[in-house]
Structure formats: C-alpha cells, structure tokens
Amino acid sequence: MFNRILGGLSKTSSTIFSKIGSILGGSSTGPRKVFNEEDFKLLESALLSSDVGNNTTQLLLQRMKTQVTNIEKELELNPNMTDIKPMKSILREEMLKLFQNPMQQQIVKRLQQNQGTAEQEISVSLIPISVKSRPTVVQICGVNGSGKTTSIGKLLHKYRQSGTVRHMIVAAADTVRAAAPDQLRSWVERTPDCSIVDLTESEKLKKQSESATHQPVKTKNIRQVSYKVPAESVVYEAIQQGLRKEDVDVVFVDTAGRLQNQEASMKELALINEMCSRSRKGAPDHTWLVLDGTIGQNSIQQAKLFQKYVRISGIIVTKLDGSAKGGVILAIANELKIPVLYIGLGESVQDLRPFYPEQFVDSILSVTEQTKEKPQDEEEE
CATH class of the missing domain: 3.40.50.300 (P-loop containing nucleotide triphosphate hydrolases)
Known part of the structure; x- marks a missing residue:
C-alpha cells in the first residue's frame, strides 16, 4: 500500500525534493545549520511549485519558524544539546497538523x-x-x-x-x-x-x-x-x-x-x-x-x-x-x-x-x- 502511494505521488515528491532535498538532510541535520532565511525561501518555492498554495505555505513556514526559534533558545541555554529535531521532522509535523480537524x-x-x-x-x-x-x-x-x-x-x-x-x-x-x-x-x-x-x-x-x-409520445414534466x-x-x-x-x-x-x-x-x-x-x-x-x-x-x-x-x-x-x-x-x-x-x-x-x-x-x-x-x-x- 505505502509503495503504491509513494509511486503514485512521485511527481509531487520530485517537485519538492528537487529544490529542498539537500537542505532537508537526515536525522543529524540540526536547525542551527539548516534553518536560515535562504533555506526558508527554497522551501517556500518548493511548496508553491507543488501547489500547496500561498496561504497554506505561509502558515507552514510561520509554524516552522516558531519551532526553530524555540529550539535556538534551548541551544543558547544548552550549547551541547544534540537531540535536535531535523528539518524534515519539523516539516512533517506541521503538515500533519493541517489534518487535525x-x-x-x-x-x-x-x-x-x-x-x-x-x-x-x-x-x-x-x-x-x-x-x-x-x-x-x-x-x-x-x-x-x-x-x-x-x-x-x-x-x-x-x-x-x-x-x-x-x-x-x-x-x-x-x-x-x-x-x-x-x-x-x-x-x-x-x-x-x-x-x-x-x-x-x-x-x-x-x-x-x-x-x-x-x-408523438407525450412526456410530462421535462423542464428544459x-x-x-x-x-x-x-x-x-x-x-x-x-x-x-x-x-x-x-x-x-x-x-x-x-x-x-x-x-x-x-x-x-x-x-x-x-x-x-x-x-x-x-x-x-x-x-x-x-x-x-x-x-x-x-x-x-x-x-x-x-x-x-x-x-x-x-x-x-x-x-x-x-x-x-x-x-x-x-x-x-x-x-x-x-x-x-x-x-x-x-x-x-x-x-x-x-x-x-x-x-x-x-x-x-x-x-x-x-x-x-x-x-x-x-x-x-
């Protein structure tokens, strides 16, 4: 089932990852390295290209920036913190929140x-x-x-x-x-x-x-x-x-x-x-x-x-x-x-x-x- 969905949505996935695959990184990629304005611009472009729409794109970016700000505050208090959410996890989390109605x-x-x-x-x-x-x-x-x-x-x-x-x-x-x-x-x-x-x-x-x-055979009630x-x-x-x-x-x-x-x-x-x-x-x-x-x-x-x-x-x-x-x-x-x-x-x-x-x-x-x-x-x- 998952493979069928993955294959069916491959064009949408390719559109997103052709622009932001490198900055999404893996689980070791922290926001301190990845989350900057240039990265957010790339993410915005990728989301708009896959027709997420401006309203929803801006909402996702705003929520992600809030998460990043909070993590950066934690980093200031604990510079050696290693369990930092990767960008992909944050993006995934915020996307799923859209379906919580x-x-x-x-x-x-x-x-x-x-x-x-x-x-x-x-x-x-x-x-x-x-x-x-x-x-x-x-x-x-x-x-x-x-x-x-x-x-x-x-x-x-x-x-x-x-x-x-x-x-x-x-x-x-x-x-x-x-x-x-x-x-x-x-x-x-x-x-x-x-x-x-x-x-x-x-x-x-x-x-x-x-x-x-x-x-002719009459047919009743034909309005148009x-x-x-x-x-x-x-x-x-x-x-x-x-x-x-x-x-x-x-x-x-x-x-x-x-x-x-x-x-x-x-x-x-x-x-x-x-x-x-x-x-x-x-x-x-x-x-x-x-x-x-x-x-x-x-x-x-x-x-x-x-x-x-x-x-x-x-x-x-x-x-x-x-x-x-x-x-x-x-x-x-x-x-x-x-x-x-x-x-x-x-x-x-x-x-x-x-x-x-x-x-x-x-x-x-x-x-x-x-x-x-x-x-x-x-x-x-």
Whole structure:
C-alpha cells in the first residue's frame, strides 16, 4: 500500500525534493545549520511549485519558524544539546497538523478499525457508512472531466469487495452527457448485486415508438429542452426503488459535470439535493466532491463554489499519479476543512485508495516504508 502511494505521488515528491532535498538532510541535520532565511525561501518555492498554495505555505513556514526559534533558545541555554529535531521532522509535523480537524480525524479512526465488524455500518474499504436510514444515499458531484463516473465505478467495486453490502443502485442522473449512462452501465454489469436506474432508456424507447407509429409520445414534466429526462426524476425513481426493495443498502447518484460559471446548472444540483431529501428524509447522507488533482489550486475555488449550493461532506482527489500538484491536498485540509476520503493514483480499480494523512505526507517527503509503522488495515487488494 505505502509503495503504491509513494509511486503514485512521485511527481509531487520530485517537485519538492528537487529544490529542498539537500537542505532537508537526515536525522543529524540540526536547525542551527539548516534553518536560515535562504533555506526558508527554497522551501517556500518548493511548496508553491507543488501547489500547496500561498496561504497554506505561509502558515507552514510561520509554524516552522516558531519551532526553530524555540529550539535556538534551548541551544543558547544548552550549547551541547544534540537531540535536535531535523528539518524534515519539523516539516512533517506541521503538515500533519493541517489534518487535525475533527471530521478528518474521525475518518482516520474509522480506517484504523477492523473491517466489517459492525452490523449497522457498511464498510467501504474501511470508510463506514451508516445504514440507520436505509438506503444510504451518496451524491457524487464535480466539474466536467474530474472523474466522477469512473470514481463511482471504482467505489462500487470497493463496496462489493467489502462483503457487507447486499445490493446497490446507481442513479444515472447525468442526463447531459450522452455517454454517461452507458459508462455507468458498463461498471454496473461488472459488479454483482448492482443495478442502474437510467430513465434515458425509456426516452430511447419512446423515440423508437414515435418512429414506428409516426405519432408523438407525450412526456410530462421535462423542464428544459437540453435535458432528455429531468435529473431529479432519475434520483426520485432510484431512491424509491431502494425504499421498495429491502435488500438495497446504498444508492449512488451520478450527477452531470458542472462548470463554475454556469449558475443554472449549479442551481440544478441544489434541486437534485432537494429531491433526495423529499424522497427519503435526511438524504443525501453524503455528498462527495470529485476534484481533478492535475488542476492544483483551481480545485480550491471549485470546492468553495460547490459549497454555496450543497453541503460537501467529503472529497475525492483524482489523477494524482499524473500530477506534480499533489500539494493541493494540504491546501484542501487547511482552507476547506473537508475530509479527504480517497485519492486516485492510477487507472485500475485498486488505484482509488483510502486517504491516510500520514502516508500522504510521508510519501511526498519520501520517507521510506521502513521508518514508519505500517497501518493495521493494510493488505494489497
């Protein structure tokens, strides 16, 4: 697991270490030798290059300087002091502090628990989801091309692999992109005990009927010409099916990609959210935002805009294997205070990995596996 994450984040790690590898040094490198203004400038440049962002970079530097000042005061009192924190340890410590918000810590705690022991929880690659109000509804949103539909497909695999889910339904509520339902269907067909609600299939049958009879078939409640079927209708039908069938534990809602500058489409996301609530009180239980890891700091602005319309409860960051901008996760933790649930490190199903802050920080700082205690849950999938 650690090696897979280390490999997936190699570009981000290389970006940082190409500039500051020499000054990070080893365990014997003390702040008296390393911590000077020139070193801090190099560190600042490296962090900004990996898209940590100015706000988070300045916070890290400020906290590190405070630690260095305190150690230098101790050195004045005890010049022979040898147990001095190395620069890498101080940087690692301050990075990990960014992930100490309660929600992220709760996720970490759940990840460390034994899998599949609680009857009232669905364990999805060690991220439990409550089923007190069945079915659990998980809404997935994001901009065009962020990897929403693919992420859902990989999550289906993880749910099925956990062995604690009876049946899943996927609502094909992306009624804008023509290929989206077919893409979802291909994932569903490869996943046992999984079905799809795709009302565009009904629309296709209607058109075939019109062609055969040369008579129009009326379709009610289509609000916008650009939508073959209202996305809210798909969501409603999927949740209703979940309520009618006793073995349905989870309903995933795949929504259309939305651009930040398209206010109408963003408002429609809020309508979908409202339909979830009308269909089953308290739904959606989770709204997860998928962010493209290759766009760096732009993802922060995307998340802030989505938060204006729906309550984001978790984030999935994709495509980190092809990006040197993985430092944006530090900015997400610092500025958004939303837990990161998964990171995408490749194209295979196994490459959608649960997010461990400690493993992430150790990977971008190139800390070897032998120097860290391996998490309890780890088995290669």
